[in-house]
Amino acid sequence: MNAELLKFRSSGNASEHPQRALENAVVRLLKQKPFYGHLLLGFRRRLAAGPQAVGVTVANGVPILAIDPDHFSDYSPAEQQALLEHGIKHLLHLHPLRGRGVHRLSWDVACDLAINPGIDNLPPAAPRPEQFRLEGGLAAEEYACLLTSHFDTGNLEGEGIGNASRDHGGQYGAGGDQPLPRQAVSPVDNHDIWGEADSTPECLAEQVVRDLVREAHRKAHGEVPEDVMALVQGWLAPPAIPWRQVLRQFIGTAGRIGRQSTWQRQHRRFQHDTPGTRKRRQLNLLVAIDVSESTDEGLLRETFARELLQIARGRDSRITVLYAHSRIRRIDQFRSSQAVAEVVHGGGFTDLRPVFAYAKTMHPLPAAVIYLTDGYGPAPAEMELPTLWVLTPDGRKPVDWGAELRLAAE
Numbered sequence: 001m002n003a004e005l006l007k008f009r010s011s012g013n014a015s016e017h018p019q020r021a022l023e024n025a026v027v028r029l030l031k032q033k034p035f036y037g038h039l040l041l042g043f044r045r046r047l048a049a050g051p052q053a054v055g056v057t058v059a060n061g062v063p064i065l066a067i068d069p070d071h072f073s074d075y076s077p078a079e080q081q082a083l084l085e086h087g088i089k090h091l092l093h094l095h096p097l098r099g100r101g102v103h104r105l106s107w108d109v110a111c112d113l114a115i116n117p118g119i120d121n122l123p124p125a126a127p128r129p130e131q132f133r134l135e136g137g138l139a140a141e142e143y144a145c146l147l148t149s150h151f152d153t154g155n156l157e158g159e160g161i162g163n164a165s166r167d168h169g170g171q172y173g174a175g176g177d178q179p180l181p182r183q184a185v186s187p188v189d190n191h192d193i194w195g196e197a198d199s200t201p202e203c204l205a206e207q208v209v210r211d212l213v214r215e216a217h218r219k220a221h222g223e224v225p226e227d228v229m230a231l232v233q234g235w236l237a238p239p240a241i242p243w244r245q246v247l248r249q250f251i252g253t254a255g256r257i258g259r260q261s262t263w264q265r266q267h268r269r270f271q272h273d274t275p276g277t278r279k280r281r282q283l284n285l286l287v288a289i290d291v292s293e294s295t296d297e298g299l300l301r302e303t304f305a306r307e308l309l310q311i312a313r314g315r316d317s318r319i320t321v322l323y324a325h326s327r328i329r330r331i332d333q334f335r336s337s338q339a340v341a342e343v344v345h346g347g348g349f350t351d352l353r354p355v356f357a358y359a360k361t362m363h364p365l366p367a368a369v370i371y372l373t374d375g376y377g378p379a380p381a382e383m384e385l386p387t388l389w390v391l392t393p394d395g396r397k398p399v400d401w402g403a404e405l406r407l408a409a410e
Contacts, residue, residue, distance in 0.1 A: 055190025078121035110143035254368035283317035290373035292325035350377030
């Protein structure tokens with residue numbers, strides 16, 4: 001646990017006292033609710049200034065904890081812990097991704113109503129079902145439907161808060177009721193960053209959360225809070241997602257290098273008033289194939305190579321392929337038009353570090369690293385490049401960072 005805490009503490013430039021507040025909150029979670037604490041250690045941390053102290057999302061396949069240390073330190077220790085638990089539950093329920101196409105304020109409040117009753121010590125401003133005369137225990141989608149009568153949803157350009165009175169056909173209270181003031185309905189955490197989840201396909205986001213849950217479950221020795229037990233069991237169950245789909249979505253996310261405006265696509269929130277955006281794509285990948293004796297499974301290697309080849313041929317791509325065991329044995333570079341499927345056999349033991357050392361020397365840096373391996377070998381303690389561990393059926397993920405994909409014959 002000490003090494004993980006040091007890693008978590010290493011980033012950020014906040015002043016000493018606010019930084020200690022966050023560190024102490026993480027330590028309390030690790031002691032009192034170790035599953036939540038270990039989940040939190042799997043997030044990439046990012047400093048953010050704003051009216052809310054914390055926020056979580058998935059951006060480009062990476063779980064993100066956005067934190068304003070100064071604002072966070074204004075809360076009591078119990079409230080700090082509750083806010084972190086609140087953000088974790090949003091991600092466990094995939095709230096940043098599930099509300100696409102739903103009126104923004106309705107979805108923001110609905111998600112809070114779905115999880116807040118099960119969290120103790122939240123700040124008093126946290127929305128609760130009884131404020132809206134609604135029962136507890138509903139899903140976010142159910143609350144979102146019930147909340148449409150509370151907010152003006154005539155368009156998606158604003159947040160649906162006005163001062164027009166309701167007629168007798170309204171569903172919220174008597175006909176003369178006024179919409180609730182903003183301070184009564186605003187989430188206590190940062191939901192604005194949920195828009196960044198658009199960069200991650202839902203199947204890939206599910207795999208990211210599944211990896212987080214598996215690792216936290218293992219490190220907490222199976223100790224899971226009762227109120228999320230059923231949810232966690234669902235994440236621990238074998239996924240029904242074909243590995244080819246996850247591979248394609250990871251590569252598609254890695255290939256996004258920017259955005260350009262276009263009137264040919266409608267803006268998802270402002271419709272006809274603002275041009276939409278189209279993502280510019282270029283595939284620049286480093287693919288590593290473990291050729292040690294422990295991963296000498298020719299059929300799986302060939303299947304993986306053929307799938308990668310198909311993906312590359314459909315894109316403007318530049319791919320560097322490393323064949324390695326304890327050292328790099330061979331390096332191939334090709335573009336999509338030159339791509340050929342080839343399998344190299346080797347031997348010896350596995351050391352995963354030389355591939356990542358090579359990646360750091362590349363110019364430009366690869367958008368992502370894909371490593372086909374059984375995972376049994378030393379790996380770097382951390383890596384900034386997005387990484388997909390493509391594991392053999394009996395393999396294991398060697399480190400906490402990176403997404404996991406288990407390759408299996410179909």
